[in-house]
Amino acid sequence: MSYISLPESKELDFVAIGRLCIDLNANEIHRPMEETMTFTKYVGGSPANITIGMSRFGLKTAFIGKIANDQMGRFIADYLRRNRIELTNVVTDRTGAVTGLAFTEIKSPTDCSILMYRDNAADLQLTPGEVQEELIAKTKVLLISGTALAKSPSREAVFQALNYAKKHGAVIAFDLDYRPYTWTSPEETAVYYNLAAEKCDIILGTREEFDMMETFEHNPEHSDQVTAGKWFDYSAKIVIIKHGKDGSIAYTQDGADHRAKSFPAKVVKTFGAGDSYAAGFLFGVMQGWTLEKSMEFGSAAACIVISSHSCSDAMPTAAEVHDYIERCNRGEITAS
Amino acid sequence: MSYISLPESKELDFVAIGRLCIDLNANEIHRPMEETMTFTKYVGGSPANITIGMSRFGLKTAFIGKIANDQMGRFIADYLRRNRIELTNVVTDRTGAVTGLAFTEIKSPTDCSILMYRDNAADLQLTPGEVQEELIAKTKVLLISGTALAKSPSREAVFQALNYAKKHGAVIAFDLDYRPYTWTSPEETAVYYNLAAEKCDIILGTREEFDMMETFEHNPEHSDQVTAGKWFDYSAKIVIIKHGKDGSIAYTQDGADHRAKSFPAKVVKTFGAGDSYAAGFLFGVMQGWTLEKSMEFGSAAACIVISSHSCSDAMPTAAEVHDYIERCNRGEITAS
Amino acid sequence: MSYISLPESKELDFVAIGRLCIDLNANEIHRPMEETMTFTKYVGGSPANITIGMSRFGLKTAFIGKIANDQMGRFIADYLRRNRIELTNVVTDRTGAVTGLAFTEIKSPTDCSILMYRDNAADLQLTPGEVQEELIAKTKVLLISGTALAKSPSREAVFQALNYAKKHGAVIAFDLDYRPYTWTSPEETAVYYNLAAEKCDIILGTREEFDMMETFEHNPEHSDQVTAGKWFDYSAKIVIIKHGKDGSIAYTQDGADHRAKSFPAKVVKTFGAGDSYAAGFLFGVMQGWTLEKSMEFGSAAACIVISSHSCSDAMPTAAEVHDYIERCNRGEITAS
């Protein structure tokens, strides 16, 4: 059964709005960042990574965002262009904003952290007037990302993008991607996450992210059913709640829950797992696959990304994901 | 026919959230403010005025807001208390914010202006966590006012109040009350006004205010039907669009439009007309009167306020409004 | 002996830089402000009051400051003009700043307080580039006031004015006028007060103000001699330290201290005492009077101001001050 019906005859498959930034990944890993001497530069930001993934899977994609008017901004635009992502709505900032940075620290495969530079970030300067209605009018799916809600005017740009998507019938996916910095308070976060989620067809997040959204609500047992049920009263068709090591569960309007098996991986770091999972899952849903198969595809894509050094650059093709699944099925890949 | 059905057996009739401030009205009028030497102090702010009006009509009312921790704040609390408005959710600011001020200039009955002090205003410091769910749970009607959306955290407090009102079945009225200061841009304003209006049962505003809300839309002829029609697709039951001298029109979901006759008045100044109209109209609707009768009652209340020096203090009782209507009907009152 | 030698053949006697604002004085006095219903509007701000005083004494004066582009700003300009104060360097703000306000509360002659509105105040928007060197070049005395140091760019404007005054040989007087609001911390205040005081010939302040300036210093007994002595190592010729009821003491480079007798007054409120004292004292010094006689003249001017309702408007003429002194000497005036 298909939970999502995509609009037909749209020119673009997938458009994302939100954070575009730079990852500076430690080259010398398995040590604290104090002892890291060199860093490699990659394009980063959750919606950027997902869009790169979608493009590698062969979809027609575009991005809505804002880049700094500097070398970092131009590097990002260049990288997206080389990945065949349409840039007509990637605006260049003129206020002197800078590119957001994320320095990664990889102490061990399971002990990773990020040092963020988000002050005066260009991506948060996107205004609602800069969002192109005609771009959203021609896409099947719009992905929004929670970090873009963290500050004005980007916050308003996301709400305006949601308006256009509703008006033109795009399926809307919401990757919660909650990062506490930049937000003033958890209360503020909860208010805007809820306002946005009301308008979305697919919502993906961790149990902790949904807990934050329930700041003003009563779900003392952190019940997934209570959480998902609320959103089915609005627009949602699928709510995916991720439970870390215990796997993800997709809840659907019909009261069902869906799980997929997981795969082994030689883990380098955990960054990028969520982005590649989201890309793989959404790709599967767009192909008309079952939720179980879509989730499996997302999991395998995530395994590939966490086995390598970067997030964006490691995004696999569909063939690579299928191949990974087969090799796992043949027992050729084991956990690290 | 009744367009609004009020929840039954609620303890309170009417709760408003938003701006509480001080009006400093010129005592020497019909001259520029440069030549005004003394000012009289009144409680002000559109939702405060409406609540005072509702209380004078005999309803049980409460207010949700924030006051400065100073003499002006204490004066406001005192005045509301003396008008029998419940203050359990009027919070005192602890950050050093000040009371918003509005100096009025009355050059002539038709040439009035306001000099606003809205920097660091206490009312805009209300947080979503300070809004009491139990208060909203026990009211029949919640009124929100656009100025409270102008800045965080008050903006989030209004959205949280809307959530509680929806959850507990209160009828929600939205008095647009758009004031350009405090807002960053018309685009920002349009985004939040629209997000709020989606959740409201009754929306009242001027044609210009609705035009601002349509910043991102296409209504080149400023058609009231197009404007009102949009909101009936969300939650609205009644949309009132005010056309200044040409009177107000109430649009309803059934496609009808409703007008009321107007009354003559000896106009001192135009301030407070909208607030007293809103109070009178909402009171009528809550009594189960026809829209026409409710609008008439609102118009007469407005006539009384614009014939006197203040806004809040001049709010009439229901008996005074009925009397005004009768005297007009008897031809005892003529325009100035 | 003359402690100050004025430059000769300068066109102007006295120029002040700094705060220009509006006082809103309670009409109903001897009660808390909560119970005050009407206020009278006056020009206010310590350096403005002093300049008005100087002009009433018959000196040629000018002002350097910034006013809001509104009715309050125009009222201020008008009032200064009518008091024959040159306005060529009173700039109109174009950023939307407002006029600073001071609501006065007079509970009793000895229990007075002020409710200040200083957020986004126009006077603090004066930039160093707006200060006219040619105006300072032609004045005998420049007065700076501490509140103008509270925030950029006004802070830099004052330092630039000091540079011009040093360059062109004007005598510089510093009225400390410390008001805690607007300042970030007492440390910040101490740093800039000290930097400014180093360049001044005459420094007037209360013991408490000098204590604040000694935040980073060691004067555990709050010794006036220690305090004054420090400034004689820089540019100071006269340091006046005010001890409230115990009177003021003028310290001079030669190690002497000077006191004047005080006068009785029928006190209405204490506001404006410091400004009228400063005006009277500086006027005396500029006439070549002894410090004792100058201080006496300042005290009598202060008595006149605290016996009336306003600060600026009550500033006396020299004849009125002399008359007040004579009447006191004849025993015609007794304390309230």
Next chain:
Amino acid sequence: MSYISLPESKELDFVAIGRLCIDLNANEIHRPMEETMTFTKYVGGSPANITIGMSRFGLKTAFIGKIANDQMGRFIADYLRRNRIELTNVVTDRTGAVTGLAFTEIKSPTDCSILMYRDNAADLQLTPGEVQEELIAKTKVLLISGTALAKSPSREAVFQALNYAKKHGAVIAFDLDYRPYTWTSPEETAVYYNLAAEKCDIILGTREEFDMMETFEHNPEHSDQVTAGKWFDYSAKIVIIKHGKDGSIAYTQDGADHRAKSFPAKVVKTFGAGDSYAAGFLFGVMQGWTLEKSMEFGSAAACIVISSHSCSDAMPTAAEVHDYIERCNRGEITAS
């Protein structure tokens, strides 16, 4: 002849106050930064580099500054400690500020630029109350750097450090190090640079930096004599004005000017030239060398730094500088 007399029997030779940050130097050079993929991390910031240089020359040094409470901050502290710089007055920020960053772009030896991250930088959060008087009391020389004047509260911390240095007789050197970002306007910069320079014994800067300081003055021919002469009227003993390729000139109170020959170098990039020059020159002055010999030593130190990849890490020992001079004198080093 000695222009500077150092205080005797002080425990420390040299203390600097100001910017501590991270340089991220492009590993792949001679290309635009868009094409740089990896960066190497170094401690940076002009006063930090100079202090590292002084320490390598064998002097006893300390630093006054503020570091972020993160991996970058700890790396900086660690590096300074390993360079035997006393850290008792390097404070850790607790407000969530970040470490300032400087990404370097080396297109060619003569075409280098920097991409700065200075928003919410920890070093600008140093407060005047955090500056330790006892540390400044025991140093012979205090170096201040212009970037620390760019913002409060660091600006006030520098002025307080100057007060302590004056009080305790330290020789004060001012490295202008003007960077336009962070400053609000050139006017603001000029005001504070001048206020600080008035108190300094040695002032080093480029002709362009001195021009900026003369924003409000009249030196239409950009005359070094006019520039230097002004400062001799305050505290200055030596004013060094750098003319890029045309070399530096040291002006002294006696009206003399002093020049040194320059040395050839295999230039990798120009960054760090000023810092190593300042370190070498000040070291020479502190040894009692002639100004010419001191300048020569500074020039040779600069040649060593610009021939290598970093600024801080490339700071030479005195032996290495002497060796460089000798090798130049023997003709063993030629320009690139």
